[in-house]
Amino acid sequence: MINRFTITSTAVPETRPVIRITSYALAPGRALRQLFPRLMLLMLLTVVAMGTARALSVPDLAREFFPQANRVGEFEGDPLAAPVYRGDQLLGYVLRTTDVVRIPAYSGEPITLLVGFDLAGSITGLEIIKHAEPILVVGVSEQDLKHYADQYRGVSVLGKVKIGGAPREGYVTIDGITGATITAMVMNATVMRAVQKVAESRGSPAATREPAGGQEAAIHDATGMADGQPAPVWWLGASSEPFWVSVWRERAWQIAVLAVALFVLTLILLFQDWLTRRPRLLTYFRTGYLVFTLFFIGWYTLAQLSVIHVLTFINAILHQFSWEAFLVDPLIFILWAFVALTLLLWGRGVYCGWLCPFGALQELLHQLAQRLKIPAWNFPDVVHERLWAVKYVIFVALFGLSLQSIGYAAKAAEVEPFKTAIVLHFDRNGIYLAYALGLLAIAVFNRKFYCKYLCPLGAALAVPAPLRIFDWLRRRKECGRPCQICEKQCEVQAIRPTGEINPNECHYCLDCQVTYWDEVRCPPLAEKRRRREKSRQALDRIMVSQGNDTAATATGKEV
Numbered sequence: 001m002i003n004r005f006t007i008t009s010t011a012v013p014e015t016r017p018v019i020r021i022t023s024y025a026l027a028p029g030r031a032l033r034q035l036f037p038r039l040m041l042l043m044l045l046t047v048v049a050m051g052t053a054r055a056l057s058v059p060d061l062a063r064e065f066f067p068q069a070n071r072v073g074e075f076e077g078d079p080l081a082a083p084v085y086r087g088d089q090l091l092g093y094v095l096r097t098t099d100v101v102r103i104p105a106y107s108g109e110p111i112t113l114l115v116g117f118d119l120a121g122s123i124t125g126l127e128i129i130k131h132a133e134p135i136l137v138v139g140v141s142e143q144d145l146k147h148y149a150d151q152y153r154g155v156s157v158l159g160k161v162k163i164g165g166a167p168r169e170g171y172v173t174i175d176g177i178t179g180a181t182i183t184a185m186v187m188n189a190t191v192m193r194a195v196q197k198v199a200e201s202r203g204s205p206a207a208t209r210e211p212a213g214g215q216e217a218a219i220h221d222a223t224g225m226a227d228g229q230p231a232p233v234w235w236l237g238a239s240s241e242p243f244w245v246s247v248w249r250e251r252a253w254q255i256a257v258l259a260v261a262l263f264v265l266t267l268i269l270l271f272q273d274w275l276t277r278r279p280r281l282l283t284y285f286r287t288g289y290l291v292f293t294l295f296f297i298g299w300y301t302l303a304q305l306s307v308i309h310v311l312t313f314i315n316a317i318l319h320q321f322s323w324e325a326f327l328v329d330p331l332i333f334i335l336w337a338f339v340a341l342t343l344l345l346w347g348r349g350v351y352c353g354w355l356c357p358f359g360a361l362q363e364l365l366h367q368l369a370q371r372l373k374i375p376a377w378n379f380p381d382v383v384h385e386r387l388w389a390v391k392y393v394i395f396v397a398l399f400g401l402s403l404q405s406i407g408y409a410a411k412a413a414e415v416e417p418f419k420t421a422i423v424l425h426f427d428r429n430g431i432y433l434a435y436a437l438g439l440l441a442i443a444v445f446n447r448k449f450y451c452k453y454l455c456p457l458g459a460a461l462a463v464p465a466p467l468r469i470f471d472w473l474r475r476r477k478e479c480g481r482p483c484q485i486c487e488k489q490c491e492v493q494a495i496r497p498t499g500e501i502n503p504n505e506c507h508y509c510l511d512c513q514v515t516y517w518d519e520v521r522c523p524p525l526a527e528k529r530r531r532r533e534k535s536r537q538a539l540d541r542i543m544v545s546q547g548n549d550t551a552a553t554a555t556g557k558e559v
């Protein structure tokens, strides 16, 4: 059966939530507790409104891809594709990529694109019709997606397409999508492999650019082309290499740099006692590492971990697990592997204290504020202990939402400012930018405010904290009773007034360990030093008096 084209226009209503600012004449703690749920709701409403996408039917899109066409056939054959005609003349095919190849993307789900290609072997159009990619739901504009798709028009199905970077001989270079490079690479592999497979199936297995005379009939039979129409020009050699392998090869030097950095961090952690006795050296190492984390891991390679990775992983385990989905971004994969290992050995703090780009940005801003003598403030313990529970509530809410739909969870996960501040380099507007900048402004005064109270990823990492095998952070019996120095010094407020470190909240900054070894600031150690100095002085006095006696004897004086 043939579908006649009907030209329809789909009006997409644009809805924007209204932000009403209410003044809070309440105690700060209570006001914040009331404000957070409202902010969450507002965020959710906004992202749901932004997730609205263009929804055109297959015939509408096919008409966009083939402006001269007037009818489209059913999806049929193996692999499925629909022929597009003008009268009886076959113009080309449209196909849904997931009918042909299924390359999992970030979300673990493949992206479905509708692609058209003509008999000359050129792609005539491309449209994303279904996906669960968090980064495409939020943070990438319709315009960016359209620009990405438009670049495929005219690209040969023979072509080797490369996303971004310097031009390479034999390759067509296409701009990626800012902040969604891996997703763009997955889409590229999906599109190119799908069109090549359909081209192969509709042509002849032996057909190349110039089908042999005897093959013309077979091609015409297979494609349903009208007699006398020229045979299609299709290339049949699709790559059989798994997609993730080519991504790892492409990003080899970034992988190498990250591997070296993780090795250095492991050394820092293993020799932390040696380093914390040399505070100046530790400060250089730590500040340098945070700068590296922010610029290389964050802004350059965009390897910011997100709670969405956790939810996707859980979802994949519950449904259909595939390593390939997690291997598509090598840096994210390596970071998660390292985080899993350090969670077992050191706890959640290694990621939050050293490897999280947004955490590093907050930390560096706070350090700068300290140098500028901007006063810091912390909530009283009683407020702090209630506020830190908020991040666990957010995580549980996101988890619940992800069981319903990972797409909804991805939208709600905009509570993380990572996309705005790291992935999109602040190139966003409206509420997202205000939210990210607001959190950073608070972090200037209140160290890692977002991490302490709001971060669902931090909460997710804290859940397995009790599985930690070792306690590497040293404590004395005097810690907490009576000494409160570390407790006051720990600005993420991870040390209880009783002196124990709360591993769920510790960011492994090692500040308390520097104090632990500090013979001036740590009272038990200072006491030991005083006693040691006293006995040394006493010993010196004895030595001096003995020396005097010996001298007197030698000179014949009376002893």
Ligand code: SF4
Residues within 6 Å of the ligand: 351, 352, 353, 356, 357, 358, 359, 360, 448, 450, 451, 452, 455, 456, 457, 458, 459
């Ligand atoms: S709590 Fe969240 S933002 Fe803070 S360092 Fe950890 S993961 Fe990063």
Ligand code: SF4
Residues within 6 Å of the ligand: 349, 473, 489, 490, 491, 492, 493, 494, 495, 501, 505, 506, 507, 508, 509, 510, 511, 512, 513
């Ligand atoms: S000061 Fe100590 S307890 Fe506090 S975050 Fe740093 S390492 Fe953890």
